[in-house]
Amino acid sequence: MDRDTQVDLTGDRSISIGSAAAFSSVSEISAGRHDLIQQAALVVEQGRHRFYTLVLPSSILAASCVVETRNDNPENGFQRLLDARRAKSIARYIDAGFGTVPGAIVLSAQACASLRYDLEKGVVEFQPEPRAFLIIDGQHRVYGFKLAKKSVSTPVIIYDKLSRAQECHLFMDINTKQKPVPNELLLDIRRLSEVETKTDALFHSVFDLFNTREDSALVGMLSPAEKRKGLLSRVTFNAAMRSIKKAFDGASAEDVYQVFNAYLTGCRHGLGLHGLDANIVHPALFKALALLFINVAERVADRHGAQYTVANFEEVLIPFFRRLKKSDLPRVGLGPAGLYDYFNKALSAGFLIKQWIFA
Known part of the structure; x- marks a missing residue:
């Protein structure tokens, strides 16, 4: 069976991702194709936190991530809160073929993602709903992914079952304690x-x-x-x-x-x-x-x-x-x-x- 088009024998449609081409279009999600995503992942524990690290196509991130949870339209959040010029620059960089964006995107899984980790298989499963993940770090990169024509494999870190206060605390930790390159x-x-x-x-x-x-x-x-x-x-x-x-x-x-x-x-x-x-x-x-x-x-x-x-x-x-x-x-x-x-x-x-x- 082709790894990129695996079908669950129980009847549930699923995609086990082997490349960035697994989901080639953001419109596949927005149009209602919400196949269960399965991807090999590692579990990492740091202090009191536990998260999953994996690789996903940037097109899936573009279609299933939001920068805020209050707005009904995810697209509005990207346009209102972020710098469009910076996002367009990232999109051009990816589409020009130079694109390597190795920094991990940090996400918090929302309830609609139905995130589950299969310990036996070492696989994370989730529903790629339009509001499946809140972006903790990497907002402009994901906005760039939304604007780009090409999809690239992207390292991702996913936290699960965080409270809103924990999400805010993590956001502040990442954005105030990380030192930028001089x-x-x-x-x-x-x-x-x-x-x-x-x-x-x-x-x-x-x-x-x-x-x-x-x-x-x-x-x-x-x-x-x-x-x-x-x-x-x-x-x-x-x-x-x-x-x-x-x-x-x-x-x-x-x-x-x-x-x-x-x-x-x-x-x-x-x-x-x-x-x-x-x-x-x-x-x-x-x-x-x-x-x-x-x-x-x-x-x-x-x-x-x-x-x-x-x-x-x-x-x-x-x-x-x-x-x-x-x-x-x-x-x-x-x-x-x-x-x-x-x-x-x-x-x-x-x-x-x-x-x-x-x-």
């Missing part, structure tokens, strides 16, 4: 998976140069893969660089490094006038100084052409930093944009007449 690590993963944008690839290489070169203005002050106090993360560095990316259009990582390193060296010397050169890694201050780069570079170019040396940058930066007070670096209560506006005014104050016309 953004700094995601940037490294994007590079390894070859899905970086051209801009991200440039900034990644520039950061690596700042992190490894002995003449770097930021040597020993960077943290590539995680946030660490007193160090500048890759995420903060990239955000600062992205704000001035047009200035480096078409430039190589080496060219960007040479010019921006000379600028940051001048900034550190300027901060050093106030005994604050280590403040260069303060996120808001670093972003504000990055925004100021174009204004300073324009003044250097007017005086020296394309000679972006430390000395030429300092000719502009040192008078600027002398106009500032220690409390301005950074100024309490101002974010990057506010600091930039404040710095730009200080850069321009008295500068045109004293420094340009009579230089």
